[in-house]
Amino acid sequence: MTLVLSYAVNSLHRYMHPKTPLSKRLAVGWLFLISRAAAGFCPSPQPQQSTKFISASAKSSSHHRHSSNISASFKSYNQMSTAHTQKWADVFTHQNSNYSPQYLFPPFSSRSHKGSHGRIAILGGSNKYTGAPYYAAQAALNCGVDLATVFCAAEASVPIKCYSPELMVQGVYSIERFDALLEEEEALLAELEKYKHKNDLITVDNFDNGDDTTSNISLDKLLLEHDDSHNELIQNELLKNVDDTKKMDDIVNKLQKVKQLQESLQELQDRQMEIISKSVRDVVSMFPTLHALCVGPGLGRHPLVFKVVQQVLQRGMESNLTLILDADVLFMLSLEEYRELYEELLKYEGCIMTPNVMEMKRLPSPSSFGSENDKKNIIVEKGHVDAVSRGDVVMQCAEEGGLKRSGGIGDVLAGTISAYMAWNQIIERGNEGGKQQRAFAVWTACCTVKRATKLAFENKRRAMSSRDVLDEICGVIAHMEDDIERR
Numbered sequence: 001m002t003l004v005l006s007y008a009v010n011s012l013h014r015y016m017h018p019k020t021p022l023s024k025r026l027a028v029g030w031l032f033l034i035s036r037a038a039a040g041f042c043p044s045p046q047p048q049q050s051t052k053f054i055s056a057s058a059k060s061s062s063h064h065r066h067s068s069n070i071s072a073s074f075k076s077y078n079q080m081s082t083a084h085t086q087k088w089a090d091v092f093t094h095q096n097s098n099y100s101p102q103y104l105f106p107p108f109s110s111r112s113h114k115g116s117h118g119r120i121a122i123l124g125g126s127n128k129y130t131g132a133p134y135y136a137a138q139a140a141l142n143c144g145v146d147l148a149t150v151f152c153a154a155e156a157s158v159p160i161k162c163y164s165p166e167l168m169v170q171g172v173y174s175i176e177r178f179d180a181l182l183e184e185e186e187a188l189l190a191e192l193e194k195y196k197h198k199n200d201l202i203t204v205d206n207f208d209n210g211d212d213t214t215s216n217i218s219l220d221k222l223l224l225e226h227d228d229s230h231n232e233l234i235q236n237e238l239l240k241n242v243d244d245t246k247k248m249d250d251i252v253n254k255l256q257k258v259k260q261l262q263e264s265l266q267e268l269q270d271r272q273m274e275i276i277s278k279s280v281r282d283v284v285s286m287f288p289t290l291h292a293l294c295v296g297p298g299l300g301r302h303p304l305v306f307k308v309v310q311q312v313l314q315r316g317m318e319s320n321l322t323l324i325l326d327a328d329v330l331f332m333l334s335l336e337e338y339r340e341l342y343e344e345l346l347k348y349e350g351c352i353m354t355p356n357v358m359e360m361k362r363l364p365s366p367s368s369f370g371s372e373n374d375k376k377n378i379i380v381e382k383g384h385v386d387a388v389s390r391g392d393v394v395m396q397c398a399e400e401g402g403l404k405r406s407g408g409i410g411d412v413l414a415g416t417i418s419a420y421m422a423w424n425q426i427i428e429r430g431n432e433g434g435k436q437q438r439a440f441a442v443w444t445a446c447c448t449v450k451r452a453t454k455l456a457f458e459n460k461r462r463a464m465s466s467r468d469v470l471d472e473i474c475g476v477i478a479h480m481e482d483d484i485e486r487r
């Protein structure tokens, strides 16, 4: 196109000479206008790219300038140079690919049984959000997995069941019950706090030190720093030392009340732990049958749900289960309380995080990492161009999406990645090649959703919703499989 353009400009210059006949001048004028219009519609050719992931550290210095702006949070791959982007079709135009598209989809066989094309689960869905886990699970089914289970809040299970008979849905905790437990705990803590602030000074013998001196001790100190047997001792000491019986009764009553409150609090916290453990057991008992678990779509931000999720993720890593982390679980991992878990997940090869712009900004920079290469997990930074990175290598998905961005497309992507990860497990069975192929499969999942969104948008325009994207997925995958066969 550049050649055509320069030829046209040169010709224009030559033929616009006053001695050139008018008819020739008009013809050249048209040629010039047509070539300008064509240049506007066709993008200039991209430099040759390989299908290898590119090393982020090998990139131009411009991305370092950009990434320094976000030093407080996680390094943003979408703020790096966008020169090395790829579309699905590019995979077939380069022979030096490290990745094998023919191993993305498990082949059909007459010996296939229910589950041999993938069993995934979603942990998410709350009283507020029921659509998100549905989109994720249904996306995985529409990709082609055989079985999809949704573990959710009991309050969400009936609506989700009603969306689709194909889904298996299990309520594993109740937000209402968790709310009641938290309210009870808050009331007990508030009552304890009231006593803590009663700083009555009382005079006691220094029996601890075995000497005869006396000192003023705040009731606060007595209540908080002495165990039960000690309290008894204190009471005896008080009996000996405090003359005013009314004051004495007061103090003893307070001690008893605090003891009672502390016991109730302990009993409540034990009950909480028991309920949380039961929820965790319900999810973990399915692990041996799962190829991948996606956590987060519509999860909500209840502190006790986060406790369940914390244990599920720990057990997932212990079981070497592939974990796809999206939405609210990424919020949870940005909290100081879960920093240790977050850093463990960054080192876990079977973890794929899919942050949107906000979630990416919230994720903290890991403190225990020397370089990007210490990160073993995969991060999919969603945006106009999705960036899939592992360690310091990054592959950007330049596939065009639709112009409408309805809520839930991120959930569709999380479910689609779950399906590709299930297939990766089935095909590669965790060998070294499989791990390399995993990032490529995640990138292909991004291409799939971008393409499905584009088709849905072309069909429905302003009315496009995430359901329409779901409907396009199977066609997109069928085309991709055709591309692989034709290769």
Ligand SMILES: NC(=O)C1=CN([C@@H]2O[C@H](COP(=O)(O)OP(=O)(O)OC[C@H]3O[C@@H](n4cnc5c(N)ncnc54)[C@H](OP(=O)(O)O)[C@@H]3O)[C@@H](O)[C@H]2O)[C@@H](O)CC1
Pocket: 128, 129, 130, 131, 132, 133, 296, 297, 298, 299, 300, 327, 328, 356, 357, 358, 359, 407, 408, 410, 411
């Ligand atoms: N049907 C359902 O059930 C659905 C349920 N969902 C579930 O909702 C839960 C919360 O997810 P989330 O994405 O709303 O939370 P979070 O990331 O904190 O964003 C909140 C704030 O960030 C902003 N913001 C977001 N993106 C931005 C961007 N690209 N660029 C700029 N700003 C951006 C945005 O600002 P606003 O646009 O409102 O001005 C907003 O204030 C989660 O469980 C998810 O699964 C959804 O999946 C949808 C379908």
Ligand SMILES: Nc1ncnc2c1ncn2[C@@H]1O[C@H](COP(=O)(O)OP(=O)(O)OP(=O)(O)O)[C@@H](O)[C@H]1O
Pocket: 327, 355, 356, 357, 382, 383, 384, 385, 386, 401, 405, 406, 407, 408, 409, 410, 411, 412, 413, 449, 450
């Ligand atoms: N600026 C953008 N331009 C075009 N596409 C985008 C843009 N940002 C995100 N997308 C695409 O939209 C899809 C969902 O990404 P998004 O950032 O909306 O996730 P999300 O907020 O987690 O979604 P959800 O609504 O499910 O919570 C992805 O396929 C992503 O590639």
